[in-house]
Amino acid sequence: MSWKKVLGKSTIRVAAATLLLTQLFGAAGSVSAAGKDVEVHLIGINDFHGQLDTTSMVGDKKAGSAPILATYLKEAQAKYEHSLLFHNGDSVGASAPVSSLDRDEPTMEWMNMMEFDVGSLGNHEFDQGIAALKAQIFGGLDPKEGKVTHAGAKFDYVNANVIENATGKPLIKPYVIKEVGGVKIGFIGLVTKSTPNKVSPAGTAGVRFLSAEEEVEAVNKYAKELQGQGVETIIVLAHDPASTKEGVTTGEAADLAKALPADSPVDVIVAGDNHALANGVVNGKLIVQAYSYGTAFEDIKLMIDPVTGDVTEKSATVTTTFQEGVKEDPETLAIIKKSLDKHPELTKPVGTTDGTVLRTDAYNNEAPLGNLIADAMRQADFGDKASKADFAFMNPGGIRADLPKGDVIFADLAKIQPFGNTLVKLELTGEQVKTLLQQQWGTNADGTPNTKTLQIAGLKYTADFSKPVAERVTALTLEDGTPVDPKKSYTAVVNNFMAAGGDNYKVLLDAKSSLAGPIDLDVFYKYITDTFKGGDIQAKKEARITNIGVATEPAETPAPVNNEPISRAEFVTTLVDMLKLNAVSTAPEFKDVAANAAYADAIAEASKAGFIQGYGGNFYPERDITREEAATILAKLVNSPASEAKAATIIAGFEDGKSVSAYAVKPLAKLIDKGIFSATDKKMLEPKQGLSMNDAKAIIEKAAAAKAS
16 A cells, blocks of 8 residues: 555645754864863753743644643753753743733742743843833732732843943843853843833833943953853853854844954853744854744753863754653643632633634635724723724734634634734824735735735725725725824834734834834733623624725636745645646655655655755755745756856846845746746845745746746
8 A cells, every 4th residue: 555645635734833843053163072071051941931831833743831841851951960951031921821810920930940040031021111020030029910929030130231220230130150060151141132122111111221332342341250250151141033044043143143252252142032943153152042932942062171161062952842752740730730720711711602703814805803803902901091092903814713613712812813922002194004004915926916904993994906006095984984184193003023014014114103012812812801701702894894896707706815825845735736746655755744744745746856855854844935945946847057147147136136045046046037936026036935825826837837838
């Protein structure tokens, strides 16, 4: 019997996080003399966000949750004679309700139980202001609602780039020295300089953040102080973004590494904030980050000369905390149970539905669930004592599931809004609101429409699709029919992804004012419980959006538009279906593609045909495919060799040509030359952006046609 399983058409949709099973190693320094150097392992996490009872999906496998993470961390430390446990910021804030309902004291209790050695501040530690931050770390009554008394951290927190205005000194101690195995290790703390833009002004009142130049000076200063105390092994816990892709590490943490002297005593910079993988060397400094939510941890191996205190070797491994076959830590389970017993509402139904509160066709039209979420956003409390916002806008890509028929529990709400986005209140003119609506209607690489219809509250509009985008909004009013005044200022609530210009809603970057507020899921949960009081949760279409003049073919039903980003597995499955490949009788060789996976057949076929090779023995099937990755695959269909010079000239003709990865220059140029690939708006290639299913099918068809010709 063949190993293959019967596949349907390419309609698989893997609802998975973008985390990847990865074990990447940093570059080694000079070789140490065996038996002389002290081997120390720094075991750490970043961006845990109080996800005590949260299970994430990594590919098609369950990962994370504090009981599983605790087992991994304890086992990792038990393997080594000398180790230290650390966290690198955002351990609290944007947390799961099991932690957030008690101001993250359950997470602090968990870290104390785990006996962390050192931690740093992230931007979310500032969410509720300096007094709340100090109460969490040093103990005392939490100022928010005055209901929680913190025990305080039983380990050291460090930060060197947040300065109290009243004293002109660091908010907390800038560094700490830990001794293990007879060697000293210094930890300096930093937090991203964009923190004031990530939290409300009240969150950072009374402090200032050092500039990039001042930050480098501070690190150099404290590194010298550490050396004066006999410390030559220095770690910077920098809650700064960083990513390693195709062997290149970039981001704020990498910028810091470049700004430090090449002979700086700093050995390692631990990154955070952007929930990504980082594991590479920049200017002699090893930079590491282990995703987020406890779905992975880093194991930084240091070989330290006990005489000089210098690091002679350094490397890191990032391990995914898969749940299968791992026993949950009983001490952690006890902490979670205590919180759940205190808050039974977390496991009780918050209401019921008749199965009609759905996101169906939210990319193109008004959807009942979209209205419900936007209504909740509009009511959000930003702590500014203002009435509800004039408008709310929700991007359809952020609505990840439907409300189930029957009982609805908190977990169902978390599936709908799983990202932990922060809501942001902006001040926009009526003209900017109209521009925002126009930016819903983009264009795919092949010229076909790419619509991301915003789900709205507080306003209504009519869109005439027989008109060009600039003229498409023919009526724009408040709920009561009053026209929106182009020159008047209005308040609008969006999530932080949109506020940063995500999904091409770039006009939001020009907002007059911006106020960061609560977490979207917390707001949604509160709105559901306050509004429906455990009863029937209702939402329906209300003619908030009226689309007219949409081209249709009366003789047949048009194919559904699918604008969601597709994975690498889906792209390959679509390619194999269209090319009708069927020649393989052996399972795929990639380590992360199981023989019984729905996409295994297609991946094996594509590998056999030479379309794909993977990376380091893995294919990463669940990761969204990028435009340049798709081009690299499809270029193998086109017999049109392009010279290096010609390819470089073609790519250089685009505004973002320099952002194309070196491996993709020739393939992308070949497809552009053949008219298979085209630019997006403003002559941009956007090589790192994802592809929709419709976009993917269009370019595959063009590439197949070019091959046939």
